[in-house]
Amino acid sequence: MTTPTTAPRDTPPDTTPDAPQRQPDRLPTRWLILGVICLAQLTVLLDNTVLNVAIPSLTQGMGASTADIQWMLNAYSLVQAGLLLTAGSAADRYGRKKLLVLGLALFGAGSLVAGLSQSPGQLIAARAGMGVGGALLMTTTLAVVMQVFDEKERVKAIGVWGAVGSLGFATGPLIGGSLLNHFWWGSIFLINLPVALLGLIAVVAFVPESKNPSGDRPDLLGALLSTVGMVGVVYAIISGPVHGWTSGRVLVPAAAGLAALAAFALWERRVPYPMLDMHFFRDSRFVGAVAGGILVSFGMGGSFFLLTQHLQLVLGYDPLQTGLRMTPLALVIVVLNLTGAGARLLSKVGAPSAIAGGMVLLAAGLAAIAVLGADSYGGMLLGLVVMGVGIALAAPAMANAIMSAIPPEKAGVGAGVNGTLQECGNGLGVAVLGAVLTSRFAALVPAVAAGAGSLPAALEHARGDADRSAIADAFATGVHTSQLVGAAAVLAGGVLAALLLRRAERPRADAAR
Template sequence: MSAAAPMTQAAPAERRPDRWLILAVICLVQLVVILDNTVLNVAVPSLTKELGATTAQTQWVIGTYSLAQAGMLIAAGGLADRYGRKLVQMIGLVLFGVGSLGGALASTPGQLIAARAGMGVGGSLLLATTIALVVRTFDAEEQPKALGACMGVGSLGFALGPIIGGALLAHFWWGSIFIVNLPVCALGLLAVAKFVPESKDPQGERPDLLGALLSIVGLVAVVYAIIQGPGYGWTSARTLVPGAIGVVFLAAFILWERRTPHPLLDMAFFRNARFRGAVSGGVLVSFGMGGSLFLLTQHLQFVLGYGPLEAGLRTAPMALTIVLLNLTGLGMRITSKLPAPVAIAGGLSLMAGGLAAIAVLGRHGSYPGIMLGLLLMGAGVACAQPAMAGSVMSSIPPEKAGVGSGLMGTLSELGNSLGVAVLGAVLTAGFAASLPTGVPKDAARSLPEALATAGPRDAHQVANGFADSLTSAQLIGAVAVLLGGLLAAWLIGRVAAGAPAGGQVTGPADAGPSEARPAAAG
């Protein structure tokens, strides 16, 4: 299949014979990015001790990666479409490897933060090309299976990260969590160069440099404000000023994209109800999932008393369920019999039910209840994610696959950051209101600080107040996921009546006469 060919229901004879090998390479690249995120989570205490990092510096070691990644994803997708997805993925591997080496050699928190920023830029180039390469390699019939396998491998990285990180920290110095990326980056670079075919927009549009600049500044400023909000207050100047700057730049980006003949992100995509449904639902899902999983780590450590590695291991059932359902094909065999709106609504309802089970059944220290919730969440992700990704990628021209992939990643990062910030703020506010008389409200910043301030006499009341506030915040996350699923299913269902059943990825023309749109002129 040529790189410029339209995405159609190809006959088996037209399929690339090496497509599954290409998928394995793409999955390896994705694994690098996801593994690094979860490996770092268990290393925070070691970073604090060895580098003398403050709490704020430790937060920026983690936050800078997301900040750079979210800010660059749309621009990275545009670069991939114009100059080649294979080329951009190889550049991303090099940047990610160099950033990893810099992180391993860092001797100060500032150096580590800078290295993480470089890794975030490299990660954005990798994530912006992963789904794009899948939809350019596989035809419409096989795309859901390929997307499911890709997401299953990503979930495997989520599950293995804490285990690998804990093993490395038990035997080596903290920099080993970055060194481990180097051989994987090198192997991935060689494999991409040898096996992955090049594909790019055949129309060779001019680069939209102003659009890229506006999107990067706007997204970085907005995500920065979201990260700052819980610490400095949502009404403080340190939150409102960057937030306002971000909104202004994003508004300018939208206006510019509507006028330029060669837009980075064609605003006409949003006229497609399938596209709107998938991206709006995806934001709410990321909001609920990101925030609720952030709360779950505190639940496991502060309420149930597990250490960081033990807590990481106990989140594994969700990821392993996704891997089992996706890599065995069982999830696809079930969802392929359902229309895409039903698969999305059903999957996200399972996820919401899992989050609610964690909140309610785990409230009194029951890990079996939490495990049940994680299993439900894993089943829901395996059902909903491939259908939602397919709805986004099928509603835009295939030559714009990089921008579509980048937009999905951007909205996921924004939703995740908002979820952590907002649900974290809900937890803090509820916890502060529950503190005994005489305990300052500032102590609600963490349970250990509140317990130390309250003393043994009020320890039980403080612990119960934290658990109650945690449950309330987790239930809000569950509602957000449920609303996201219903919203996405409703919008996608409006144009799905004439589409084939099974939730399969279909071409842009399948969106209906009023929704289909050719690529931007150029």
């Protein structure tokens, strides 16, 4: 089996309404290419989950403060979220393979600097550099999948690509815990080096180049506005629970970010070579997928945030035990997507039904955890499995709907939109459901611990076993309420996305008759 020396290129978009897009030829090495892409994707996703279990080690080994730890976690997210659209546009213009190679190189270099850092400031800077590489990888990997697979195989390929995220989520805490039991904290970053190097060699050897042959001029102002806007909004979302939603440290960056995004939207409507064509938002299919994508990520980000606290602070498991008990969710997603079950169901029932059904199951799983898993892991296990089935059905269908609504020559931008939705949805889920938890806990906590903003702080004020029990019950009730709010939001998202997608499909069905 030989690797083609020339890659399939995107064709200029047909201006005829509803003109069929040319499907890429099936490459004999396409599944090998998908494996390479997934390896590159796994490099990023493992790092995100591994770092969470290293927080105590970083605090002791570096003498890092709470603020330092927050910036170690957030520097990566801020830079990545801010650059996703710009990275996707650059990949379309200059070549997706080139940017994929650059992303792996930057991520590997950042990991090396992070692993050898001697101070919190050095580690924060290294994490920001890794965020640049992560933005390139998140956009180019999905864009390459769109180029090498045709419409019949694309949903299954996207499902496999998405399953890698769940695999990273499942194995990250386990790998991190094992490394930290035997080595110093820097090992969690240095473990990225062989993976990044192997991915780099495989990308150069097997992944074909593809880019937009129309050669749009770079939209530099659009790139600047989108980056400033996303950084401002994501920073406000991250900082809200820490500094208070009405504080200047939250309102100022939020206002600046929203103003920059508004200016970006106005600029993109006027510029002849937009980075993100605002006309995409006239497509009900695109809008439906965007709305659903945000709310799925909202439910997922918020639920993971709540689950880790539920398992550790309510049920009493340590971090490694918590990681092990959350793996059923990820394993269900991996198995269903690797076997192609979600893709087969999508081809039978269509995107609206698959997305709606998946989000209903996700909401049901969250509700089951809230109701049945309040006091034991047995009930939570059922909810995790149901959530996994829902995500395996909805997430690939959602990503495919977003990417299919965007012309093939803009695949990088489409991947940037998809990644941006995930970042914003996750951040909003943590912020909103965290706020619900905090407010409910504060309303129920005994007077002896009034004003305490967390469970450990409240327990410090307890005067006896009765107070400790009442405080623990108040926190468990707050978690329960937050999970139900998350379930309601996901359910509403499923209904909204299904209605918009169904409406978008009606004209196409009528035209086909």
